[in-house]
Amino acid sequence: MIRKVQQSPRLLHNETEGAGLTRKAATLLAEATALEGSLHLPGVRDDYRARLEHVVQLATRALDSAVDNREVALLQWVLLRAQAARAEDARYGAGQLSRGSQRAPTWSDCEDGWQRVEQIVCNAEEAALEAARFAEQLNTDKARAIARRAEIAGNAARKIVLERNRAYTFHADPGFSFGEGWYLAAAALLAGVPIQIRPGAVQELQAKHFLRAAGLAGSLRPYRSRPASPKHLTHIIAEAFHADAPGAQRTLRAAFLGEESPSASLRSWIDGNVGGNSEQKVLLWVRTGDHDAERNTCFDELRQLFELVLNAGLTPIFFGDAVPADLVPTRGVDLTLCWKEPLFQGSDMRLAQLQLFEELKCRHNLVGQIGVTTAGMDGPALMGLPTLYLTQQRNVRLGKWVGAVPGYQEVVRAQGYFEIIRTTLHQWKQHPPGFASQPGEDV
Known part of the structure; x- marks a missing residue:
């Protein structure tokens, strides 16, 4: 025309x-x-x-x-x-x-x-x-x-x-961070966000078992492409904690831990690996993954953290990925790679890991955890374990939890940051977290 x-x-x-x-x-x-x-x-x-x-x-x-x-x-x-x-x-x-x-x-x-x-x-x-x-x-x-x-x-x-997909993907594949599932479940419990799981994922059944046990069966949606970004979840959780931190923590503890006591096999495993050491203890998380490798644990820094923990009169427990054999002296406890053991790979794998942290806190004097920014720390952090995570610069996502989730601290690697850690360790030693005899009680 x-x-x-x-x-x-x-x-x-x-x-x-x-x-x-x-x-x-x-x-x-x-x-x-x-x-x-x-x-x-x-x-x-x-x-x-x-x-x-x-x-x-x-x-x-x-x-x-x-x-x-x-x-x-x-x-x-x-x-x-x-x-x-x-x-x-x-x-x-x-x-x-x-x-x-x-x-x-x-x-x-x-x-x-x-x-x-x-x-x-x-x-x-x-x-x-x-x-x-x-x-x-x-x-x-x-x-x-x-x-x-x-x-x-x-x-x-x-x-x-x-057709906007508002659901967030609960990754049920070993290639993804195990810990991200905890704060997706937390966001669903606290803010009602919908969840989807990719059919056929290696740990699909374990993920569904955990979500249903937490009362989130109604949050599951059919799997669709282009899900919402998991980066939003920390903001959603922070908003809930800002509104009512004790209530949010009670909700998560009741849902995640339920009313079931830890199994005899779990308690026996903990006793056998942690022993009868009555000293207060600190988890030192280790990360050596391929994703965002720049965030991985620096072993020289880990040695310094180990010394700080010992000098504070505390016992370090290494947790997460493997560490060099010469880094775990007699006073340290090595629980790295324990998450690969059959005890933590069954249908109740997520509950077993959370119960592990709870048992360490309630019966083995675990007073806090330190590590790089890894989602594995988020489950125990949301449950009330004092947490200190290390980062090269302010973390836009996880920084939202600072001042919202009780006991959650960020330490930027700047001049004097080891002094901040030393001070925090002494605070944990003097004021350990309360022991929750029932899942729904304040911590």
Whole structure:
């Protein structure tokens, strides 16, 4: 249709403002259409959108003053094609922005992004309605076909919002962090977030067992692609703890520990590996994973932490990934890699690990835990075990728990940070956490 406009100057024979606007709108639409094959190139789509917006503005002004039937029809065609193009472009933009918003690093960024997606979707729907209006006025099969494409684009854009996956994935594969499951379950208990598990995951049955035992069967949703980002969960949990820290902790302890006492085999295992040492103890977490390897434990630092713990009159318990054999002297307890043992790999694997921490705290004088930023520490931290985690710089995600989750501290590796650790160890020694004889009691 644009070619016909360019080849029929008689339609624009009147050099009025309206005729000039009509010519300019048709020319701009032709220029925008010429860009459609290169929209993937940097900056081209923005130029394309700006041209379409300008076309609509000019053609609408011209149509308001047009009196010649041929000019009116031409402007209706221009507006039909421009609005249809806007609807299809908005559908594309909504899809792109939704992907980025869904994986945004913070909950507020995610919600802000989805609000902008909603605005773009509304633009797509409005453009489709305008295209339908002009198609009705033109009353041709070609016009109706163009309007139909715009309608499909508007519906597809709305579908992006309607089908937003609000569920968070409970990773049940050994390749993912075991600890992340604890704070996903915590967010579900405290804020009602929905949960999904990938079918066929290695530990799918164990994950479902844990969630059902925690009363979260109703939170499970069918697995879908593009889940919500787990990075939001620390913010969600922090909000609940800020509102009512004792209540949040009671809720988690009651759900995670339940009413079941630790098994005789678990208690026997702990006694055999920890022994009858009555000294107060501190967990020293070890991380040596491939993911974000820069966060892994530095063994030179671990040796210094070990000395600090001993000098404070406490016994270190190494937990997590393996450590060099020469790093565990006679006064230390080595529980690294214990999570791989059959006792902690059964259907109740998550409960068994939490019960391990509780037993160490209640019957073996565990007073706190220290480690790098690893999600494995989060379960006991949420349950009330004083926690000190080390980081190179302020952690945007986990930092939200500082001042919210009782006893949760962040230590940035800056000058004097070992002194902060030394002071904290003495505080733990003098004021150990309370012993919770029942899962639902305050800690």
